Amino acid sequence: MAKVSILHSQLLDITISRLSQQLIENHGDFSNTVIIGLQQGGIILSDRIRQRIFELSNITVPVGQLDITFHRDDFRRGDNILTPSKTDIPFLIEDMNVILIDDVVFTGRSIRSALDAMMAFGRPSKVELLCLVDRKYSRDLPIEPTYVGKVVNSIQSQYITAEWKEEGHEEDTLWLINQ
Amino acid sequence: MLSTKHLLGIKDLTREDLELIFQTADQFKEVINRPIKKVPSLRDITIANVFFENSTRTKLSFELAEKRLSADVINFSSSGSSVKKGETLLDTVNNILSMKVDMIVMRHSSPGAPHFLAKHIDATILNAGDGTHEHPTQAILDSYSIREKLGEVEGKKVVIVGDILHSRVALSNIFALQKLGAEVMVCGPHTLIPKYIKDLGVIVEHDLKKALQWCDVANMLRIQMERQLVKNFPSVREYSQNFGLNKEILESLDKEIVVMHPGPINRGVEITSDVADAENAIILDQVENGVATRMAALYLLAGKS
Numbered sequence: 001m002a003k004v005s006i007l008h009s010q011l012l013d014i015t016i017s018r019l020s021q022q023l024i025e026n027h028g029d030f031s032n033t034v035i036i037g038l039q040q041g042g043i044i045l046s047d048r049i050r051q052r053i054f055e056l057s058n059i060t061v062p063v064g065q066l067d068i069t070f071h072r073d074d075f076r077r078g079d080n081i082l083t084p085s086k087t088d089i090p091f092l093i094e095d096m097n098v099i100l101i102d103d104v105v106f107t108g109r110s111i112r113s114a115l116d117a118m119m120a121f122g123r124p125s126k127v128e129l130l131c132l133v134d135r136k137y138s139r140d141l142p143i144e145p146t147y148v149g150k151v152v153n154s155i156q157s158q159y160i161t162a163e164w165k166e167e168g169h170e171e172d173t174l175w176l177i178n179q
Numbered sequence: 180m181l182s183t184k185h186l187l188g189i190k191d192l193t194r195e196d197l198e199l200i201f202q203t204a205d206q207f208k209e210v211i212n213r214p215i216k217k218v219p220s221l222r223d224i225t226i227a228n229v230f231f232e233n234s235t236r237t238k239l240s241f242e243l244a245e246k247r248l249s250a251d252v253i254n255f256s257s258s259g260s261s262v263k264k265g266e267t268l269l270d271t272v273n274n275i276l277s278m279k280v281d282m283i284v285m286r287h288s289s290p291g292a293p294h295f296l297a298k299h300i301d302a303t304i305l306n307a308g309d310g311t312h313e314h315p316t317q318a319i320l321d322s323y324s325i326r327e328k329l330g331e332v333e334g335k336k337v338v339i340v341g342d343i344l345h346s347r348v349a350l351s352n353i354f355a356l357q358k359l360g361a362e363v364m365v366c367g368p369h370t371l372i373p374k375y376i377k378d379l380g381v382i383v384e385h386d387l388k389k390a391l392q393w394c395d396v397a398n399m400l401r402i403q404m405e406r407q408l409v410k411n412f413p414s415v416r417e418y419s420q421n422f423g424l425n426k427e428i429l430e431s432l433d434k435e436i437v438v439m440h441p442g443p444i445n446r447g448v449e450i451t452s453d454v455a456d457a458e459n460a461i462i463l464d465q466v467e468n469g470v471a472t473r474m475a476a477l478y479l480l481a482g483k484s
Contacts, residue, residue, distance in 0.1 A: 082482070117218075
């Protein structure tokens with residue numbers, strides 16, 4: 001199983017800064033904007049983005065966590081049942097600008113489920129999607145991220161995994177893995 | 180993943196099964212407190228609620244759980260049905276299954292009826308109470324409510340008070356609480372405590388005050404008037420005096436205990452109104468948790484089928 005590092009500590013940090021700058025440019029003082037990180041990959045990333053926006057502009061953006069398990073379209077199709085994670089959205093999204101954050105966008109099915117799950121909390125004014133890695137040319141559904149850290153061309157048998165310091169790893173690294 | 184295809188009784192479940200149901204219920208509890216209380220998880224599943232015995236809250240709770248999971252639901256009750264015309268249980272259920280039903284939630288007055296069905300049909304069976312045998316989802320929601328109130332079930336002391344002899348709730352609760360590491364005591368008149376009960380590893384007590392002094396949680400069972408075929412105690416008034424829970428007894432304890440009741444309450448018999456409505460009574464939490472835990476059980480079983 002070959003592993004290739006596609007984003008590592010320093011580059012990842014620069015990428016997060018760039019993404020945060022883009023959000024600041026588009027959302028100003030974030031008075032009408034909230035962030036929702038998708039379980040599980042988007043949670044650490046959304047916390048990092050919130051922290052970086054605070055460092056850059058002294059603004060604290062509300063951040064929630066959304067689990068999409070109950071809205072997925074592959075329930076009962078795999079060998080194992082999908083175990084849900086925590087959803088915690090402590091704010092209203094009605095008429096708000098929502099930035100959905102996930103680590104990797106691949107087929108687009110998770111994002112479809114996320115949009116469905118998010119609508120259970122209200123009708124946002126606008127929804128944008130931010131991802132660290134966009135696995136281009138592998139989409140099953142017509143979904144495009146608004147903000148992208150890095151575009152990666154990959155084939156079906158490959159997958160991307162993230163290692164974060166928050167999870168006890170020495171360094172932050174995103175790996176492209178050949179099965 | 181659950182270790183079983185059907186939910187027939189707590190006896191068949193492992194501690195891991197119970198903990199998985201609890202973890203999943205935690206997320207469903209969040210769902211049912213949202214403005215939109217529905218998720219599409221079971222949108223391709225049809226569930227038949229087949230009730231051969233009267234039920235209000237269990238049937239409502241299951242139906243709500245099913246609808247909040249987006250399942251298609253049909254309801255069957257035996258009164259005025261083909262059963263009264265002499266049709267067998269298996270024929271009745273097979274007719275329902277011919278309508279492409281995936282899961283059956285069944286209540287029946289005969290102990291073992293769901294076990295019998297599970298051997299003869301392909302659909303997933305959930306036991307919603309079989310005679311005086313088991314009522315697994317009630318025990319799951321009771322244990323879940325204790326876990327929610329006290330943080331964990333392990334190490335807690337729970338007394339089940341009342342009609343243990345006729346109670347499927349008591350039996351399922353004993354199995355669930357013991358699997359989760361709690362100590363269980365039963366308390367009631369001699370005539371309503373079955374002789375075999377000590378073999379299950381529970382403590383037997385006939386003095387309510389001593390039982391309450393021992394426990395962290397008191398689960399006050401309903402006196403089942405409909406099952407009192409022979410008189411097991413002289414009068415309801417006498418039962419209430421000896422085994423009814425009132426504010427005076429609670430205040431005489433040197434600690435605060437959690438009060439539970441599976442409902443419906445006979446106010447003034449098992450517990451007085453002021454106890455039922457007190458802060459340490461979690462009776463309405465049990466009802467809310469019933470929907471979340473039944474959603475979890477249905478969700479996990481649907482994934483298994």
